[in-house]
Amino acid sequence: MFSTSLLIAAVAASLLATQTAAVGFSQSAAVVGNLMCHGRPASHVTVKLYDDDTGPDLDDLMDEGQTDAQGRFSLSGTTDEVLTIDPKVNIYHDCDDGIMPCQRRITIFVPSSYVSSGKSPSKTYNAGNIELAGKFEGEERDCLHKRR
Numbered sequence: 001m002f003s004t005s006l007l008i009a010a011v012a013a014s015l016l017a018t019q020t021a022a023v024g025f026s027q028s029a030a031v032v033g034n035l036m037c038h039g040r041p042a043s044h045v046t047v048k049l050y051d052d053d054t055g056p057d058l059d060d061l062m063d064e065g066q067t068d069a070q071g072r073f074s075l076s077g078t079t080d081e082v083l084t085i086d087p088k089v090n091i092y093h094d095c096d097d098g099i100m101p102c103q104r105r106i107t108i109f110v111p112s113s114y115v116s117s118g119k120s121p122s123k124t125y126n127a128g129n130i131e132l133a134g135k136f137e138g139e140e141r142d143c144l145h146k147r148r
Contacts, residue, residue, distance in 0.1 A: 028116045029062065029087035030076035033108075033127030037095035041071030042132055045093045046145065049075040052086040052109070062087065078119045085115055092145055095132035102143035106136040 031049060035042040045067045051060040062077025079085060087110040092103040114125040 024080040024082040025117070026078055026080050026119050027085045028076070028078040028119055028121040029085065029110055029114055030074075030121035030124040031087070031089055031108075031110055031114075031127055032072070032074045032124055033089070034129045035067050035071040035073065035091065035093070036129060036131045036133075037071075037093070038133050039131070041067070041069065042093060042095055043067055043069045043071060045071070045073075045091060045132075046103075047073045047075060047092075048090045048145070049077050050088050050090060051079045051081065052088045059088075060085075076121055076124075084112060086112070087115065089127065090142075090145075091130070091132070092142060093132050100141070102141045103145075104132075105140050105142040105145075106132075107138060 029049065033047075035045050035047075043066075046064070047067065048064040049062040051062060053059050060079040060081075062079055063075040065073060065075060067073045075089065089108045089110065091106050091108070093106075094103055097104055108127055108130075110125045114121075114123055116122040
């Protein structure tokens with residue numbers, strides 16, 4: 001009887017923890033920037049805003065888009081998490097890449113001071129002008145634009 005009660009209590013606690021983690025509270029982030037390739041605007045480059053998650057949990061895609069003819073991008077998104085989100089921008093490009101397969105992927109982390117409570121960001125992180133021709137620490141090749 002005692003073990004049955006203990007088992008029921010453990011299952012109930014586990015379900016409650018799962019529901020709390022799945023719900024969380026709404027948080028948002030926004031980022032703008034300008035991408036260049038050898039001093040020229042990098043147009044039609046794919047950019048994605050994620051909440052960076054650790055462990056087996058996949059990163060949450062918050063927004064995605066492409067740069068315009070001047071290399072500009074603007075992303076804004078929201079997700080629900082119990083802990084403060086860790087927004088990042090993944091940039092997938094072929095600048096200075098020759099005939100290499102797949103695309104170069106660089107990641108820019110958005111400072112936590114730019115995370116807002118609620119579904120609408122209260123401020124926007126300006127990533128500035130980014131020259132893609134150089135090599136970046138942590139740069140990887142990505143054929144599938146995976147959630148990493």
